[in-house]
Amino acid sequence: MPSPRILILGATGGLGRALHRHLAAHFETTSWGRAELDFEKPDSISARLAAHPFDVLLNAAGMTSPDACEVQPERALLANAVAPQILAECCHARGARMIHFSTDYVFSGVQRDLWFEGDETVPVNVYGRTKLAGEKAVLKASPSALVARVSWLFGPDKPSHPDSIIQRALETDELSAVADKISVPTSNADICGWIEQLIIRHPTTHGLLHLCNSGVASWHSWAEAALAIAAGLEVPVKTTTVQPIELASLTQLKAPRPLLTVMSNAKCQSLLGGEIRNWYDALEEYLVQKYQPQ
Numbered sequence: 215m216p217s218p219r220i221l222i223l224g225a226t227g228g229l230g231r232a233l234h235r236h237l238a239a240h241f242e243t244t245s246w247g248r249a250e251l252d253f254e255k256p257d258s259i260s261a262r263l264a265a266h267p268f269d270v271l272l273n274a275a276g277m278t279s280p281d282a283c284e285v286q287p288e289r290a291l292l293a294n295a296v297a298p299q300i301l302a303e304c305c306h307a308r309g310a311r312m313i314h315f316s317t318d319y320v321f322s323g324v325q326r327d328l329w330f331e332g333d334e335t336v337p338v339n340v341y342g343r344t345k346l347a348g349e350k351a352v353l354k355a356s357p358s359a360l361v362a363r364v365s366w367l368f369g370p371d372k373p374s375h376p377d378s379i380i381q382r383a384l385e386t387d388e389l390s391a392v393a394d395k396i397s398v399p400t401s402n403a404d405i406c407g408w409i410e411q412l413i414i415r416h417p418t419t420h421g422l423l424h425l426c427n428s429g430v431a432s433w434h435s436w437a438e439a440a441l442a443i444a445a446g447l448e449v450p451v452k453t454t455t456v457q458p459i460e461l462a463s464l465t466q467l468k469a470p471r472p473l474l475t476v477m478s479n480a481k482c483q484s485l486l487g488g489e490i491r492n493w494y495d496a497l498e499e500y501l502v503q504k505y506q507p508q
């Protein structure tokens with residue numbers, strides 16, 4: 215069977231960039247950003263896609279800031295649900311496979327230690343509601359599509375929580391982070407490896423799949439882990455201690471956030487075989503590459 219041609223959407227995003235770098239080494243890969251395909255111009259999507267040959271479409275584009283989505287719900291709906299539906303319809307019509315990225319924010323975050331793929335979804339903000347609408351629309355329009363839910367991404371292509379806490383610790387020893395919000399930090403590099411396997415070894419896997427590292431963390435424990443690793447790498451942070459605070463104290467946030475959204479990766483582990491590593495090990499590898507590149 216010939217190697218599939220890949221089209222990645224979200225070329226300027228953290229995950230999209232990582233996917234391009236990883237997959238272009240294995241497949242004929244094209245990446246488009248907003249300039250090539252604007253999700254807020256839904257009427258242009260079908261014709262644009264029809265003019266480009268591909269076998270697998272990876273949609274890592276979307277409106278990803280919960281606060282921006284909360285104040286611009288119409289734009290969020292276009293980017294996170296309307297455009298993905300059109301993409302899925304196009305994929306279905308041409309027999310291409312769609313892999314669409316979604317989020318742990320589809321869950322309520324209430325009274326649950328671990329969320330499985332089949333669990334009830336009750337998002338608490340516009341971002342989560344539009345992403346959930348996108349999931350449903352994609353799976354309905356293209357039964358062969360795979361919706362990959364990810365959480366708390368980090369990696370070299372876009373600064374995220376560990377990068378910003380280390381940056382702040384270079385300047386001050388007075389740091390705080392939310393301790394009552396729990397999920398799973400996940401390495402973009404690890405996601406790239408899983409997606410490669412899903413393309414090569416599991417071309418017919420479809421439906422919902424949680425793609426996250428193992429273990430759990432709060433924003434607070436994730437921050438302290440990043441600082442401890444950085445200090446061990448002789449990054450001159452002024453402290454490795456972070457003051458724990460409650461999410462409710464962040465009154466400037468426009469969108470409510472779900473508190474407990476740890477996703478089970480058991481389905482992914484059994485599909486791909488082998489153990490999925492803990493987020494801490496992936497974070498350590500990322501920070502070693504960042505601060506002590508060979």
Ligand SMILES: NC(=O)c1ccc[n+]([C@@H]2O[C@H](COP(=O)([O-])OP(=O)(O)OC[C@H]3O[C@@H](n4cnc5c(N)ncnc54)[C@H](OP(=O)(O)O)[C@@H]3O)[C@@H](O)[C@H]2O)c1
Pocket residue numbers: 223224225226227228229230247248249251252253254273274275276277278279293315316317318319345364365366367368372
């Ligand atoms: N980051 C996380 O912690 C996290 C957690 C859970 C789920 N996810 C999901 O994972 C996926 C990738 O996230 P990410 O962190 O890589 O996102 P990101 O860095 O914010 O990148 C989003 C991408 O989407 C593009 N985009 C936004 N609006 C668009 C529009 N109207 N038309 C076309 N492109 C548009 C952006 O282009 P511009 O650069 O032009 O804005 C960018 O390329 C998303 O589906 C997200 O919901 C992320």
